[in-house]
Amino acid sequence: MERRFPDIDDRIEPPHKIAALAELLQEEGVAASRLLEGSGIEPEQLYAPATRVAPRQLLTVYENALRLSHDPGVAIKAGKRIRITHFGMYGYALLSSPTPRDAIDFAIKYRALAATLLGLRFEETERDAFWEFSDVLSLGARSELFRFVLEFQLGTQLSVHGDIFGRPVTPTEVRVTYAAPRHAPAYQDLLGCPVRFGQDHNQLRFSHDLLEQQLAFANPATAAVVRQTCDQMLTELKAASGMAGKVFNMLMVQPGRFPDIETVARQLHMTSRTLRRKLQAQDTSYQAILNNVRKQLAMDYLRKTRMSTEDIAASLGFSDAPNFRQAFKKWTGTTPSDFRASSR
Template sequence: MVDALVIEISRRFGRLTRKKTRSLKPSKVGTQLSSTSAQEFKRNPQPLASVGPFLPTASQHRELPCCDKKSPHARMPATGKPTPACLPLYKAFELSSPPAPTIAHREATRWHSTADMTGHSPLRPALQTMFGTAVGRRLGCSDSTMNSPGPTDRLYDATKLSAIVDVLAGQGILHREALRDIGVSIEALHAPGTLVSITQLLQACRTALRLSKDPHLPYVIGSSIHVSTYGMYGYAILCSTDFRRTMQFASGYHALAAPLGRITFSETDSDAGWTFDPIVHEATDARLYRFLVELQIGIFISLHRDVMGSSFTPSEIRLAYRKPDDFSITEDLVGCPVRFGGPANGMSFDRSWLDARPQFGNRTTYAAVEALCNDLISDLSLRIGVAGKVRTLLLQNIAHPPTLEAIAETLGTTTRTLRRQLQRQDTSFRELLDDMRSQVAMKYLRETAMTNEDIAFSLGFSDVTNFRHAFRRWTGKSPGEFRPPRPR
C-alpha cells in the first residue's frame, strides 16, 4: 500500500511541481523555496533520522484531499494531527507534526542561529572531544576535519530520556510533567526512530532534579539502563568474545549511546576502571554536574552486571566533589567504598573480571554487529554540523532543491562562509546534492515500482536521459542494472 502511495504521490507531485516551476524563472525557484524552508527549519530544526522519499512542500500538501486548505502548518491539517486519510501518506513520507514552541525549541532556535553557525557554544568543546575522536577514527578523518554535533542536533536514540521519564513515572510523576519543555510527546518517546538532542537530555535531567525528592535518583535512573536498551551498540557489548575488547568497543563507539560526557577506560597491574568527564562543568551547574556523574556510575555498574554477571561489584567509586546534602551515591547502593573530593570521577574494579570468558560471546555475531555499528557511526556523522543542516534542507524538496544562496540565507550566513564550513567537513554543496539524489534514487529503485521517468522528475531532472547519466556516474551502473529483478 505504501509503495502504491509513493508511486501515485510522486507522479502527482512531480507534475504539480513541474507545472509550477515552468512559470518561474530559474533564479526565483530557490528563493521561493528558501522562504518556506526558513520558516519550517527555524520552527522545527531537527535533522531527519534517515533518507526517505522526498518531502511534500506546503503547497503540495494542500493538494491532498485530507488537508485543510486554511491550515497555517506546512505539513499538517489545521488540527495539528494527521487525519485518518493522511496517516498512510505521512508514514510513507516519514513526517510528523510540528512540535509546540517549548523552551527546548526556543533554545534550539537560538543555538542554530548563533552557536552552530559560529562554532562557539558552552558545550561545543566537550562535544568535539567526545564525538570527534570516535567518529573521526572510524571514518579515517582527523579531528580538525570533523565538525562536532551541535547541542541541539537531534542525533540520538531516546534511551536515556525514556529511562528518566519511566523512573519518574514509577515515583508517581505524570509523563506530561516529566516531559514538560522537552519537546517530545509520550507517544513519540517510545516510538522507533525518535531522536533527541543533548539539549533535550540536559533539560530532562534538570526537570528530574526539580520534580523528584529521591536522594539516589540519578543512580537509580542509570541502574535502569541495560545493554538491551542500546540497540546494536548494546548487542555488540553483549556478544563480544573478550571483555577487554568489550571495554575498548564501549569507549570507542560511545557516540552511539547519547553521550553526556567523555568515558575513558584504563587498566593497571592490579585493577581496571572507568573515568567520566561530564559535558557540563561543575562551576556552571554543580547539581546537574553531579547528576550526570552519578547517572553514568549507575550505567557503568548496570552494564557490567549485564555482561559479567549479577555478582559484579566495583572495588571503589571516586567522585570529584565533596559529599553533598541533597542527593548522592552511598556505599549501600553500590556495595563498595565511595570516595568524595578526588581528582576525577570514576569507578574501579578488580582486573581479574576481565579475564573471565563472556557468557554470550560469539565471534561471528560480534563481527557482524560491529560492522552495523560502523554504519551507524557513518550515518551519525552525516547528520552533524552544517552539512547535516544542508542535507535536511535539501530533503525538504529534493525535486526542486533550494540553491546554495537560499540555504545560506535560511541558515543566517553568507554563501562564502557556508562553502568554507562545508569544506571543513570535506564536502561541498554539489556533493551533498548528488549524495541526496543518489540515495533517494537507490531507495526508489530498490523499494518501489516507480518508472525511471517518474524517479527522474521526482529528483528534479529535466529528462530521464540526464537521470540515467547521473545515476551511472554515481554508482557505475544504469538504473535498470541496479533495480532488483522482479519475481516471476
Template sequence: MQKGEGEGDRGDTGEARRQRNRLADAYAAIDSRERRFSPAKLAALVAVTAEAGLNAEAVLAGTNLDRAALAAPFTLTSPHQFLTAARNALRLGGAPDLGIRVGSRLHVSSYGMYGYALLCSEDMARAFDVAVRYHQLANGMLDIRWAEGDGMASWVFPDLDEFPQSDVDEPLYHFLIDMQFAVHATLIKDVMGNWCAPARAMFTQAEPPHAAALAEVLECPLAFGQPKNTLSYPAAWLTRAPQFANPMTAAQMSAHCARLLEALRWQAGITRRVFQELTRTPGRFPEIEQIAESLGMTSRTLRRKLEAEQTSYSELLTSIRKALAMDYLTTTSLSTEDIGLALGFSDAVGFRHAFKRWTGRTPNEVRRDGAAP
C-alpha cells in the same frame, strides 16, 4: 608529527582556529536538540520521579513530550530534552540519589543494537572498546573513555569544566555523573554477569548525603574528593568472556553499529543544515528566504521544520553572532563598531544593545574582564 601540530596548521591563523572553537561550542548546544535517540533514558527518569511522587507533566515541561510519547516505540528524543527534564526533576525536589536510581534502570535492553553489541563481545576489553567506539548511539550526555594502569581498567568521566554542554550547572552535573556510574555498573553486570562488580569508585565531589546509596548500587569501596571521576575493574578481568559472548555475532553487530553511526552522522536535521548555511561564508549571514531557497523549500516550511526541532532562524543566528562576538571581544582589539559591522549590524549601538540582551553584560565589560559570562 600529528596533524594539527606544525604542518597541519600551515595557513591556519590563530584567529580562525579560535572562531572555529567558538562556533563549535555554539553548534554543540544546537546539535543537542536534534531528535535521534530512543526515549529509554527519559522514560526511566519519568518512572523514577513518578515513584517519588513528582508529577510527570511537570518533569516533562518544556520538552514537547508526554508520557504517551515516551511509551511509543518509534519516538525520537534529543539530549536537550533529557537535560530539560532532569533540570525540572531537580528543581521539583528530586532526591539526591536520583541519578543513581535512573542509571540503575538502564540495562543493555535499553540501548538497542548498541546494547546487543556489548553482550556479544568476545571479551571484556572488546566490550569496553565497543562501548566507547559507538557511544554516540547511546544518547550519551558526556564523553567516556577507559584506560589500563596500575592493575586496573578504569572508566574516566569528565569534570564539570570538561562537560560538552556549557549550561550544565553543578547539581545537574552531579546527577549526570551519578547516573553514568550507575549505568556503567549495571551494563557491565548485564554483559559479564552479576559477579562483575567494580573494584573501586572515585569521585571528585565531596562525600554527598547519598553516599550509602552509591555504595549499595556500585557494590565497591568509594573515595571522594579525588582528582578524577573513575570507576575501576581489575585489569586481569579484561580477557574474560561475557556470558553471551559470540565472536561471529560480535563482528556482525560491530559492522551494524558502524553503519548506524555513519547514518547518524550524515542524517543532518534541518537545524544542522541551517547552521551550516549561516556559517558558510564569514561575515555574511543569509536571510531565511535565501537559506530556504538553497534548501529547496519555502521560508514558511523552513520555519515550521525548525520549530519542530525546537529552534528558529533567529535563535540560530543569535547563537552564531554571540559566539563570534565573544571571540572578537576577548581575542582581538577590534572596535565595537567594527565588530558590529562584521556581525551584520548597521551600527555599534544596535550591536551593543543586542549583546547586552544576549549576555546581560556590555561589550566593554566582557573585553575588560577577558572572559565569557
C-alpha cells in the same frame, strides 16, 4: 581515546532514560507531566517506538528531577534500571562482543549511538582498569546537574556491565571531582564500593582481572554482523546530525552540482578551516559526507529509475562510468548492475 557525539539539539536517542526516571518519580507520587515540563516531550511519547529525544531535552528532564524528587539517590537508581537491550543494535553488539576489550573498543568507537552526555575514555594499568568521565558539555564539574548526569551514568555503567558479564560486577572504587553531597553515605550502598570525593578525575574503577574474564553471551559471528549494521547507523547518524547534517542536506539538494568545501563554508558563514574542524569533531570530513551523498543518490537512481550507469555517473560528477563503478563497489561491496538486479 575520547570521541565526541552529535549536537545537543539533535533528536537521536530513544527516551528510555527519561522513562526510567518517570517510573521512579511516579513511585514518589510525581506525575510524568511534571517531570517533562519544558522538555517538549509528552507522557504518551515515552513508550512510543518512534520517539527520539535530544540531549538538551534530557538535561531539562534531569533538572526537573533534581527539583521534584525527594530521593537523593534517584539518578543512580534510575541508571541501574537501564538495561543493555535499551540500546538496540549498539547494545546487542556489546552483548555479543568476543572479549571485554572488544566490548570496550566498540563502546568507545560507536558511543555516538548511545548519545551519552559525558566524555568517555578507558584506561588500564597492571592492577586496575577504569572508565573516566568528563564534562564535555560544560555543565560545571561541581554543579548539581553534572552530579546528576554522572550519577545516572554510573548506575547505567554498572547495569550494562552486569548484563555483558551475566552477573553483577562490583567496582573497586569510584572517584568524583565534586565535594561529598548530603546523600554521600548512600553512594557506597548504591554503587557497592568505596567512593572518594574531591578527586582530580571522575572514574569508575575495576580490578584488572575483569578484562581477562569471559563474557556471558560472546558470539564473534553475531558481533560481526551486528557491527556492520552499527557502521551504517553511525554513518547515517553523522549525516543527519550537527554540522555534518547541514552539509549533507546542502549537498543532497544539489546533485550533479556539488559545491567544494570553500563554497559550502561561505554559505554557512564560516571559513573552510572552521568547517573542517567542526566536521572533525563529529569524526567525519567533507569528502566523507560527499561520498555518502553520492552513495545514497546512486542507490536511489538504481532502485527507482531506468538511468544508465553512464548517466548516473555523469549526474553524480564522475568523470566516466568506470570510475563510478569502482567507487560504488567500494561503498557497497557490489556492482551497480548487481545492486539494481537485487533491488527489483
